[in-house]
């Protein structure tokens with residue numbers, strides 16, 4: 001039996017251990033732990049990487065989204081349109097500022113918000129659209145921007161899973177809307193050694209407001225112009241991320257190569273028939289390699305018993321979460337999101353995954369469907 005973890009962060013760490021330790025050491029010697037030069041340097045490096053003017057380091061991807069909504073003064077009485085098939089934070093932050101999350105069903109091929117269903121959900125209360133580039137594949141930004149422009153709405157990209165991804169037109173995830181939000185949670189493609197996040201924008205005033213919001217709304221110190229939060233990024237996290245950022249393109253290339261290898265292996269082993277693989281789109285960075293498969297839960301158990309770790313992203317769509325019961329969405333409200341929740345399975349795709357491990361996973365899937 002072979003052991004194939006969903007993600008092996010130790011394998012990545014082994015390749016950069018010395019550099020990381022030196023970077024952390026630098027922060028230890030400086031004893032400057034909150035914001036400061038490491039964070040500022042990372043902000044400049046991420047802004048350059050994404051081709052935008054400003055980047056503001058924050059405490060997590062969730063806080064990046066929250067601060068972005070706060071920077072636009074979105075609150076009670078406002079609506080924000082988003083997808084029901086995402087990590088909880090996407091809708092959670094909308095509710096936390098007192099606004100109402102308005103869901104649009106997903107495109108079953110891409111798992112992203114169905115941009116053609118979007119316009120029908122716009123009302124006089126709509127303030128923003130929050131598309132998610134799910135699993136590292138960009139949402140269809142052309143039609144989303146067109147609807148936003150038509151109705152005077154802001155677009156906040158939840159690019160938590162998509163740093164380095166590109167649209168079909170070649171635009172960088174996060175750089176397309178008014179603001180783009182990244183997460184540096186360890187399992188994201190650019191992961192810190194703890195929590196971290198960033199908001200990127202080309203809007204100087206928004207960047208300034210985000211910098212004030214992340215320190216409780218104070219400017220100058222102890223003078224509060226607005227009510228913000230403690231949304232600061234730690235210097236140690238920034239130092240770690242600065243080591244990792246230059247490797248990101250190579251890690252992305254390895255993920256894309258692994259995706260390609262899965263396609264070959266599924267074809268080779270005749271395991272393809274029951275399983276739908278993600279379409280190969282240029283610019284997809286495969287934070288997750290998510291297949292659609294019949295009898296998903298039994299397959300997952302079968303693989304687990306044979307050493308193949310998988311995960312379900314996400315088993316319950318956001319509109320069916322108990323905390324959003326007051327929104328009144330019955331089962332069947334967003335059928336594509338609900339179908340995805342019961343049919344999708346994430347297979348290991350991390351850069352250091354070996355060809356032998358991938359072959360083993362696909363072999364076991366073939367065995368499952370043959371028996």
Ligand SMILES: *Cc1c(COP(=O)(O)O)cnc(C)c1O
Pocket residue numbers: 060061062063086087089090132158160161182183184185195196197
């Ligand atoms: C990870 C993630 C977030 C939240 O990021 P954290 O850094 O964990 O707070 C938000 N949205 C999506 C789509 C995510 O995958």
